[in-house]
Amino acid sequence: MGCGKTKEKTLVAITIDTPRLKIHKTLIWKHPKSFYEEYQSGNKIGTGGFAEVRRCTHKTTCQMRAVKIYYKNLFTADYVSSNGFHNEIEIFRRIDHPNLVKVYEYFEDEKCFYITMEFCKGGELFEKVSNKTKIPERTVCLIMKQILSIVSYLHEKLIVHRDIKPENILLEDRDGDFHIKIADFGNAIFFSKAQNIKGQAGTSYYMSPEVIDSEYSEKCDEWSCGVIMFMLITGCPPFIGNSDDEIISNVKKQEYSLENPSFATISHEAKDLIKSLLTPENNRLSAADALKHPWFELFKEKQGLQTTSDFYMKIQENIRNYRPSCNFKDAIKAFIISHVMGDKDIRPVRDVFMFLDEDHDGKIDDHDIGKYMNKSFKDGGNEGQINIFKYFEGETRGFLEYNEFLRVALEDSLILTKKNVLMAFGMLDWYKNGVVTAEMLMAAIESNAKDVEIWKNMIEETFRKKDGSFGIRQICEMIEGG
Ligand SMILES: Nc1ncnc2c1ncn2[C@@H]1O[C@H](COP(=O)(O)OP(=O)(O)OP(=O)(O)O)[C@@H](O)[C@H]1O
Ligand SMILES: [Mg+2]
Numbered sequence: 001m002g003c004g005k006t007k008e009k010t011l012v013a014i015t016i017d018t019p020r021l022k023i024h025k026t027l028i029w030k031h032p033k034s035f036y037e038e039y040q041s042g043n044k045i046g047t048g049g050f051a052e053v054r055r056c057t058h059k060t061t062c063q064m065r066a067v068k069i070y071y072k073n074l075f076t077a078d079y080v081s082s083n084g085f086h087n088e089i090e091i092f093r094r095i096d097h098p099n100l101v102k103v104y105e106y107f108e109d110e111k112c113f114y115i116t117m118e119f120c121k122g123g124e125l126f127e128k129v130s131n132k133t134k135i136p137e138r139t140v141c142l143i144m145k146q147i148l149s150i151v152s153y154l155h156e157k158l159i160v161h162r163d164i165k166p167e168n169i170l171l172e173d174r175d176g177d178f179h180i181k182i183a184d185f186g187n188a189i190f191f192s193k194a195q196n197i198k199g200q201a202g203t204s205y206y207m208s209p210e211v212i213d214s215e216y217s218e219k220c221d222e223w224s225c226g227v228i229m230f231m232l233i234t235g236c237p238p239f240i241g242n243s244d245d246e247i248i249s250n251v252k253k254q255e256y257s258l259e260n261p262s263f264a265t266i267s268h269e270a271k272d273l274i275k276s277l278l279t280p281e282n283n284r285l286s287a288a289d290a291l292k293h294p295w296f297e298l299f300k301e302k303q304g305l306q307t308t309s310d311f312y313m314k315i316q317e318n319i320r321n322y323r324p325s326c327n328f329k330d331a332i333k334a335f336i337i338s339h340v341m342g343d344k345d346i347r348p349v350r351d352v353f354m355f356l357d358e359d360h361d362g363k364i365d366d367h368d369i370g371k372y373m374n375k376s377f378k379d380g381g382n383e384g385q386i387n388i389f390k391y392f393e394g395e396t397r398g399f400l401e402y403n404e405f406l407r408v409a410l411e412d413s414l415i416l417t418k419k420n421v422l423m424a425f426g427m428l429d430w431y432k433n434g435v436v437t438a439e440m441l442m443a444a445i446e447s448n449a450k451d452v453e454i455w456k457n458m459i460e461e462t463f464r465k466k467d468g469s470f471g472i473r474q475i476c477e478m479i480e481g482g
Contacts (some may be wrong), residue, residue, distance in 0.1 A: 003211065008188065008333040010039070013109060013189050017041060017274065021327070021328075021331055021445070021446070021451075021454060021455060021458055022445055022446045022451065023330060023331055023334045023445055024093070024445065025040055025096045025401060025403055025404060026092065026093055026094075026096050026103070026251075026338070026403055027094075027334060027335060027444065027445055028089065028092055028093050028096070028103050028105060028106065029105050029106075029401075029443055029444045030102070030105070030106055030107075030108070030443070031105045031106065032430055032443065033037070033430065034107065034109055035067065035107040035109070035112075035114040035116075036288060037059075038054040038058065038059055038107075038172035038206075039057060039058055039065070039067065039172060040055055040056060040059060041056050041067070041115065042054055042055040042056050043055055043277070045066065048109070048184075048186070049074070049186070050070055050074035050079070051068050051069060051070045051071070051111065052067065052068070052069050052071075052088065053066055053067070053068045053069075054067050055067075056116065058116075058249055060340075060423050060426055060427055061339075061340055061423060063118045063342060064310060065104065065116050065117060065118060065119050066116070066117050066118065066119040066120070067114050067115065067116045067117070068114070068117070068444050069112050070112055070113040070114075070115075071112055071315065071406070072111055072112060072113070073111070076457075080461070084186070085113050087188075087189070088115075088186060088188070088398055089106055089184050091116070091185050091188050091190075092115075092158060092185060093102050093157055094159070095153070095154065095157060095159065096362075096401040096402045096403050096437070097150055097153050097362040097373075097401070097402055098179075098350050098353060098354055098382070098402050098456045099146045099149060099150040099179075099180055099182060100150065100181060100182055101117050101118060101120065101170060101181040101182065101183040102117060102118040102181075103115060103116070103117045104116045104117060104118075104338070104339060105339075106283055106329070110337050113432055114147045116260060118181075120170035120171060120172055120181050121172065121173050121185070122170065122171025122172055122174050122175075122298065122315070122409075123170065123171060123173050124166060124167050124168075124169065124170060124171075124172045124226075125143070125167075125169040125170070125171060125173075125180065126165075126166035126169075126374040128169045128171070128233060128237065129231050129235060133450065134262070135232050135233070135237075136301050137233070137265075137266055137267060137270060137299075139178055139269075140233060140270070141230065141265040141295065141296065141298070141299040142178055142226075142231045142299070143208045143231050143232060144225070144250075144273075145178060145227065145291065145296060145360060146178075146179070146180045146291050147164070147169065147180065147182070147225055147232055148225055148291050148360070149287075149360035149362065150281055150362070150363075151221045151222065151225060151287035151301075152165065152286070152291060152360065152362075153361065153362035154188075154221070154287040155218045155221070155287060155288075156288075156361070158190055158191055158192065158193075159183065159189070159191070159216075160186055160188065160189060160191050160197065160221060161182070161187065161188045161221050162187040162188060162201040162202050162211075162220060162221070162222065162330045163184060163187040163188075163190065163202050163203065163206075163224075164182070164202065164206065164221050164224035164225060164228065165202075165203050165205070165206045165224060165227075165228070166228060166231065167170060167184075168182065169181070169183075169185040169228070169378070170182075170183050186341060187201045187202060187313050188324075188465075191218055193219075196215045197215070197217065197218070197220075198214055198215060198217055199212050199214055199426075200212065200222070202220070203248060204244045204247040204248050204251070205227060205237045205239065205240075206227045206228070206237075207220070207222075207223075207248070207251060207481075208220040208222040208223030208224070208251070208281070209222075209223075209251055209254060210254050210281050212248055212251060212252055213225075216281065217281060217366045218282050219286065220279050220281075221287070222277050222284050222285060222286065222287055222290065222394050223277060223281075223284065224286065225280075226238075226274055226276075226277025226278035227239075227275065227278070229270075229273065229274050230274055230278070232262070233262050233263065233266055233270070234262040235262065238257075238278065239256060239257035244469065254278070254279075254280070256278060256381070258271050258274065258275075261404060263329070263346075267295065267298060269275055269293070269294050269295035269298055269323050270295050272293070272294075272295070273285075273293045273295045276290065276293070277290065287354060288386075289359070291359070295438060300381055312352065314411065315349065315352055315409045316410065318410070318411060319369075319408055319409055322408045326415075327463040328458050328459065328461075329342070329416075329462075329463070329478070330407070331441060331445050331458075332416070332424060332479075333407060333415050333416065333450060334403075334407055334423070334445060335424050335425075335428070335444055335445060336415050336420045336421070336424050337403070337406050337410060337415060338403065339424065339427060339440070339444075340420050340423045340424050340427070340454075341414075341415065341420065345404065345414050346410075347404055349395075349405075349409050349410055350402075350406075352409065353402055353405050353406075353409075354374070356369070356372055357369065357373075358366035362402065363399040363400065364400045364405055365398055365399040365400075365403055366398055366399075394431050400427055408415070414481050418476070421475060421476065422472065425472050425475060427444075434471050434472060435469050435470075435471055436469060436470055436471075437468060437469040438455035438456040438458075438468040438469070439455075440461050441455060442455045455468070458466035462478060463478070
């Protein structure tokens, strides 16, 4: 039997009292090596305050990725004192959503930090907006649904982005699919509902009046969504001027017009939503409420997914048969999904996630599963449902976030192929000496890694071996054995 074949049945569920591996939701690790050892750097694709973004090729997987390189000598005193870079990493680690740019890992050397991420081939939404071709209202609706969905998700996690603008919204592909990815969390911060946020942040065209006044809530992001929606329809911002001061003064007046000829064929509902976003903070819709606006009903369609297809049936089966275990094999699977597998295999399952997530909160819960997976659970009772909602990050909750869903829904035979396992091993084997230790595995998988003894024990149990390390032969034998 080849390395790729596994028997899910042999996974043993462990009880909640057993010390367990902590597999973090998003596996963003501090890579111990230098960026240039792991990547071939390519041409520049963007520049900002103290960072530049380049294409790069990941040497092990040959995947084209992007890297944001932060030059430490350009950091402002404020950025250093607020621990800006690590704040951005911490935010990326807490969020897990299909409309977020995927981050792989970060590196540090004497002069720079490097964050590696997926490369969004479609470039900035800004280019689409500014190239004058009219975007159909249906497409505007599709884009806004995704932007509001991510804003709602972030706010629920008490994160405010503060720089939602078309330059920071990237398109996954060049084709007409319009799957968007939000990038650039350089201005994002954690907020508290009990306290207003202070200090200006953002870009004048998209800044809300209360941000200009330096005291505001997370609803500043919804204002920016209103500006973007206006721009997607008309091709220009609602508040313009020849200088930053003039733009800011126009934003503060809050006067804009929906009489522009571009609005002639636009629905009344779309205009109503813009008005509900470009309005004073106390009346402004939250992103979660905006997603319930009647405009979205006009273009509501569940297309592109055959719920009777073999593929969909297989996903249902995987979910039903999932057994929480959190063992060594789960750790390797999680690493392969996050760091090795390419888009081609992940995307179809991502599309299922988005299909199931009907209320666009970035979570699959009982309701979503019940509505679209009845067939699967009818025969299996609700056992599968109970299983999938347990044991992530040591919590028992009633929902799955994106990467968790991938781990449950993706086929083992797609993840644990010999090629993927070998690549994962190569990436974990820092010293290229054919040995991976508990520390190496833990550093890649548990973000605030501290329980090395648990990892050592797990490796010892798995391989019946005393030194808490493993080699390529053992890992292949284990995968072959199921
Ligand atoms: N993953 C990516 N794929 C493709 N292009 C990207 C990617 N990330 C960034 N870019 C391009 O690089 C530009 C700059 O990136 P980003 O917005 O993250 O940095 P920045 O504006 O310099 O950040 P900051 O505002 O923190 O200074 C983006 O507007 C986009 O054009
Ligand atoms: Mg930016």
